[in-house]
Amino acid sequence: MRIRFNLGLREKTAERIIRLTLFSCLAALPMLWHGEYALGLLTLMAVYGVLLIGLDATVGYLGQINLAQAALFGLGAYGAALAIQAEVPLPLALLVGIAAALIPGAALTLPALRLEGPQFALSTLSFATLTVIFLNESESITNGALGLSIIRPSLFNIVLDSTRFYWFCLMILFITWWASQLLLRSRFGLAIEALRDSPTATDALGIGALRHKALAFAWGSALAGLAGALHAINFGYLQPAAFGYDLMVILLLGVVFGGRRNQWGAFAGAAVVTMLPNLLSNRTLFSLLVTLGCLLAIASPIRTLLSRTRPSFRQTAPVAAMATALALALFASNVEEWRKGIFALFLFAAVVGLPDGIAGAVTAILRKLIHFSPDPLPVATGGMQPVKSFAGLALHASNLQKSFGGVKAVDNVTLKIGKGETHGLIGPNGSGKTTLVNLISGLYKSDSGSVEIFGVRPIPGSLMSAFSAGSARTFQNLQSFTGLTALESIMVCQQDGGISEAMGWLHTVGLEPKARLLCSEMSYGDLRFLEIARALATRPYVLMLDEPAAGMSKPDIIRLVDLVTSIKRAGITILLIEHHQDVVAELCDRVSVMDGGRLIAQGTPDQVRRDPKVIEAYLGSDDTTTQANNDSGAQPC
Amino acid sequence: MNAEFLALAQMAVGGGLMGMAYALVAYGFQLTYTAGKAVNFGQGELVMLGAFIGLSLTGIGLPYWAAVPGAMVAGAALGWFVERSAVRLALQQRNEGWILLTIIVGLFGVSAAENIWGRDDKPFPAPWPEGTLEFFGISVTWPELIIAAGALGIMTLVELAKRYTMPGIAVQAVSADPDSAELCGIRSKSAISLSWAVSGAAAAFAGTIIAPVTTVGPTMAAALTLKAFSVAVVAGLDSGFGLVLAGIALGSAENLSGFLLGSGWREAPGLILLILALALRPQGVFGKKIIRKV
Numbered sequence: 046m047r048i049r050f051n052l053g054l055r056e057k058t059a060e061r062i063i064r065l066t067l068f069s070c071l072a073a074l075p076m077l078w079h080g081e082y083a084l085g086l087l088t089l090m091a092v093y094g095v096l097l098i099g100l101d102a103t104v105g106y107l108g109q110i111n112l113a114q115a116a117l118f119g120l121g122a123y124g125a126a127l128a129i130q131a132e133v134p135l136p137l138a139l140l141v142g143i144a145a146a147l148i149p150g151a152a153l154t155l156p157a158l159r160l161e162g163p164q165f166a167l168s169t170l171s172f173a174t175l176t177v178i179f180l181n182e183s184e185s186i187t188n189g190a191l192g193l194s195i196i197r198p199s200l201f202n203i204v205l206d207s208t209r210f211y212w213f214c215l216m217i218l219f220i221t222w223w224a225s226q227l228l229l230r231s232r233f234g235l236a237i238e239a240l241r242d243s244p245t246a247t248d249a250l251g252i253g254a255l256r257h258k259a260l261a262f263a264w265g266s267a268l269a270g271l272a273g274a275l276h277a278i279n280f281g282y283l284q285p286a287a288f289g290y291d292l293m294v295i296l297l298l299g300v301v302f303g304g305r306r307n308q309w310g311a312f313a314g315a316a317v318v319t320m321l322p323n324l325l326s327n328r329t330l331f332s333l334l335v336t337l338g339c340l341l342a343i344a345s346p347i348r349t350l351l352s353r354t355r356p357s358f359r360q361t362a363p364v365a366a367m368a369t370a371l372a373l374a375l376f377a378s379n380v381e382e383w384r385k386g387i388f389a390l391f392l393f394a395a396v397v398g399l400p401d402g403i404a405g406a407v408t409a410i411l412r413k414l415i416h417f418s419p420d421p422l423p424v425a426t427g428g429m430q431p432v433k434s435f436a437g438l439a440l441h442a443s444n445l446q447k448s449f450g451g452v453k454a455v456d457n458v459t460l461k462i463g464k465g466e467t468h469g470l471i472g473p474n475g476s477g478k479t480t481l482v483n484l485i486s487g488l489y490k491s492d493s494g495s496v497e498i499f500g501v502r503p504i505p506g507s508l509m510s511a512f513s514a515g516s517a518r519t520f521q522n523l524q525s526f527t528g529l530t531a532l533e534s535i536m537v538c539q540q541d542g543g544i545s546e547a548m549g550w551l552h553t554v555g556l557e558p559k560a561r562l563l564c565s566e567m568s569y570g571d572l573r574f575l576e577i578a579r580a581l582a583t584r585p586y587v588l589m590l591d592e593p594a595a596g597m598s599k600p601d602i603i604r605l606v607d608l609v610t611s612i613k614r615a616g617i618t619i620l621l622i623e624h625h626q627d628v629v630a631e632l633c634d635r636v637s638v639m640d641g642g643r644l645i646a647q648g649t650p651d652q653v654r655r656d657p658k659v660i661e662a663y664l665g666s667d668d669t670t671t672q673a674n675n676d677s678g679a680q681p682c
Numbered sequence: 683m684n685a686e687f688l689a690l691a692q693m694a695v696g697g698g699l700m701g702m703a704y705a706l707v708a709y710g711f712q713l714t715y716t717a718g719k720a721v722n723f724g725q726g727e728l729v730m731l732g733a734f735i736g737l738s739l740t741g742i743g744l745p746y747w748a749a750v751p752g753a754m755v756a757g758a759a760l761g762w763f764v765e766r767s768a769v770r771l772a773l774q775q776r777n778e779g780w781i782l783l784t785i786i787v788g789l790f791g792v793s794a795a796e797n798i799w800g801r802d803d804k805p806f807p808a809p810w811p812e813g814t815l816e817f818f819g820i821s822v823t824w825p826e827l828i829i830a831a832g833a834l835g836i837m838t839l840v841e842l843a844k845r846y847t848m849p850g851i852a853v854q855a856v857s858a859d860p861d862s863a864e865l866c867g868i869r870s871k872s873a874i875s876l877s878w879a880v881s882g883a884a885a886a887f888a889g890t891i892i893a894p895v896t897t898v899g900p901t902m903a904a905a906l907t908l909k910a911f912s913v914a915v916v917a918g919l920d921s922g923f924g925l926v927l928a929g930i931a932l933g934s935a936e937n938l939s940g941f942l943l944g945s946g947w948r949e950a951p952g953l954i955l956l957i958l959a960l961a962l963r964p965q966g967v968f969g970k971k972i973i974r975k976v
Contacts, residue, residue, distance in 0.1 A: 110781045156961030161723060162778045165910055168960045171953040174908055178953075182946040294789055297782065358771050377797070386793030392786045396779060397771065629713055 047214045059317060060309075068219055075208045084207050085279075086319055091214035092496075093315035096220045096382035097299045098308055099268025104297070106229055106239035107261045107654065109161065113169035114295050116176035116267050119288025121146040121273025123180060123187055126195045126283055133199045135278070142274025143267050149176070150266025154259045161185040161244070173293060181287035181546060192284040195277065205278075208566045208615065214275055221268060222308050228264065235537040238262045238306075239526040242564075246524035248508035249486060250538045250583055257393035291385070298388055303394040304402025306528075311401045321388070325381050332374040339367040342394060364399030366390045373513040422560055427542060427549035429615045432586055438499055439464045439587050440516075454480040456642035457494075462587075465611070468620040469633035469650065473662055479521055482589050485620070486518045487511035499586055509526035517585035519576040521592045521622070525564040531575055532560040538582040554578040554608060570601045577608065588612065588619045593630055606631055655679050693941050694934040699826040700759055700895070701933020705925040706833035706888045707910035708917070710761075710881035714717050715838070715919040716857040717877035720769050720780045724788020725885055726762075726907030730900060731791055732757040732886025733893040734799050737806055742801070746809050750890045754883040760791075761882015765875050773874075775974075788903065795900045803899035810894065825895045832891045836884055853877050905949060909961070912956040 124145025303314025346356035490506030498514035736753035768783035844850035917924035940948035
């Protein structure tokens with residue numbers, strides 16, 4: 046039997062208590078134990094803490110590899126140092142440091158915004174290299190490679206000796222931690238995580254991918270500048286080379302090793318990167334720690350071996366890395382010479398074996414040991430409300446054209462949908478239905494033709510603009526926010542309204558009991574319903590559903606039909622792509638049929654079902670029946 | 683022709699020939715990117731290790747002509763190792779952990795090189811003839827010519843192998859669609875490993891032809907990676923010989939800016955070009971646009 050303590054505490058409260066205790070202990074340390082060197086290390090840890098909390102905003106929450114943080118840290122340090130040389134008061138110098146990092150950081154987001162993955166990493170890497178070149182070459186300002194010296198200023202006539210400065214840094218770390226937590230757990234933080242999981246859905250639901258990406262990066266840059274300013278004051282001597290590639294790798298080590306998407310992780314990482322160089326100089330202690338790491342790494346593959354299965358790469362690779370580190374610790378003539386290599390080995394083991402870092406692993410253990418009271422679920426309110434009436438067409442697409450290379454995916458399609466109408470869009474696979482919806486919702490830019498949603502012409506090729514005109518959509522291939530819970534997925538989509546309205550939407554689609562489940566833990570059918578709830582939460586006038594019943598079980602389809610019926614009753618105009626004939630027949634007022642990019646028929650479901658052209662599109666004409674069958678397994682309507 | 687113009691032209695030609703080496707390293711990115719949609723952020727480290735291994739092979743008495751293939755074999759093994767240790771898992775999970783992991787493996791490479799061969803730059807002896815050739819008043823040294831010819835030669839060879847040998851065609855099939863390729867009996871994983879090995883061999887070869895000009899040291903890696911990235915991104919990661927043009931352009935720009943602005947600024951134009959290319963045309967000048975599918 047596993048022992049589990051029940052403290053009757055909520056996780057949040059427990060975290061707060063531990064954090065306050067930690068900070069009180071850290072603040073009390075210099076009073077119990079004097080030592081300039083140790084105090085210097087503690088100060089450095091606090092500075093790195095601020096820096097890594099900033100880096101976590103991009104690397105953790107935004108999920109992009111940001112290689113510019115060390116350079117931004119350097120810019121902040123130089124900015125503050127120059128301000129102090131000009132005898133500016135300390136708080137102002139900190140602000141100058143923030144600005145010195147924030148402004149170039151913001152400028153970098155302009156080109157980096159549209160980029161993802163390797164391209165984002167590259168643009169930040171080249172920015173970092175350019176910054177070091179700039180600091181080295183602008184000798185008239187930065188004194189180049191010779192370095193820049195400053196004298197520590199006083200704060201409002203209080204002389205900052207090393208103890209007081211340590212407390213000052215600790216206070217700033219505390220504030221940064223608290224502010225980051227507040228910011229990243231708000232709707233803003235949810236939006237950043239949503240953006241990481243699906244930028245397309247983030248734009249299509251009007252959350253705004255670019256805006257949030259820029260803000261996340263700006264927040265990270267500002268903290269880098271602040272940390273840089275503190276660093277400059279702490280050391281009093283700056284050199285461009287210190288802010289290069291090596292520091293960047295060490296910072297990444299900190300965030301990944303400590304644990305991403307977590308301020309505790311950033312703090313743990315700061316502690317590790319501050320202490321590790323000192324550990325390397327004490328060989329016995331270092332060997333001991335590496336041995337411990339080795340034992341920890343080997344535990345998991347051994348457990349797998351005992352259950353007679355082959356351990357995965359994820360389990361064996363960290364063992365190999367730690368064993369190499371152990372070999373270095375025992376046999377290398379000078380361990381400190383191998384500093385980079387040992388960093389690399391630790392980092393490798395952490396990235397592969399501990400994807401959630403130390404903080405993630407400790408949290409998981411604590412959750413197993415202690416039973417926390419769950420956060421109470423709010424009462425569901427709100428839900429579907431009738432939309433305002435409007436004269437004219439809800440959706441008017443005229444002469445839309447879109448080709449991909451030589452393929453005309455949408456060929457001169459005109460579609461008029463009246464207000465409150467439920468319009469079905471059917472056709473064999475590859476007939477251009479999804480492309481048409483992509484054109485209307487602004488994911489693709491049409492080659493020619495125009496779209497009007499409730500009399501407004503959105504900018505072609507802009508999801509946000511089509512959203513502002515009053516449309517919302519779901520996706521054929523799920524675009525769920527895998528890192529968020531069901532409830533958070535809704536909250537991030539709401540323009541206004543709080544947690545109980547979000548519960549209301551979950552209630553509408555029947556997912557209320559699963560509110561606290563992560564999207565990555567939910568079933569396919571549930572995620573389809575969640576996508577509809579997400580779209581509804583934006584209160585659209587036109588809702589585009591792209592194959593909502595695809596892959597759903599029979600009972601789920603019945604639930605879906607009920608749901609769409611109630612959406613219809615609320616007066617929301619619906620454009621429904623669907624292959625299930627019975628669903629289309631039951632829900633749609635009118636149906637358009639596409640084949641080969643063109644509209645081939647339009648009318649009530651009954652009319653369309655009897656149209657010879659439609660039958661031909663699905664089943665082929667008499668003499669080509671055999672080859673048309675593999676076009677689609679669906680029934681004609 | 684006046685002397686100043688001639689000096690600039692001399693700079694541009696010298697840079698352009700060196701740029702061919704960047705194109706060759708960038709070609710290594712292209713090989714792995716087309717096959718498995720990942721690149722090695724530690725490619726410069728492979729170049730450096732290739733050069734060091736070549737140097738050690740000549741040190742034990744092998745002639746240059748034997749040391750180069752030896753370094754290439756080692757480079758292929760390293761390329762394969764990077765793929766196996768740092769890329770495969772992340773690609774299976776469809777996340778971008780490989781960016782971090784290839785940086786990490788590269789970092790270990792630098793540390794190993796520092797400890798095995800030392801931190802200082804070393805000369806790399808090569809049996810090239812002394813003296814220069816002169817074309818229209820512009821002089822070209824033999825090592826520079828060898829760089830250009832060697833880079834073009836290797837790239838042509840690999841391209842031919844990709845088109846006319848079975849493994850090459852298999853790699854192309856995997857880059858088009860790994861799942862369909864598997865259904866046709868091609869092992870996607872092996873094809874991707876192969877492309878990483880070839881990429882590693884190309885990097886090592888680049889190391890052995892660059893080093894006689896630049897000397898070899900652990901610090902050469904980081905700058906090379908970035909330059910090669912600039913070339914690959916400006917040209918487009920799937921553009922074939924567009925790389926050569928981008929490489930020549932970057933090499934010339936670098937030499938000219940070093941000459942006109944001061945040697946510290948040598949690398950700036952490439953980096954600015956890289957950021958601009960990423961911002962304005964992420965798919966590259968010669969690349970194809972990517973369509974988002976939902």
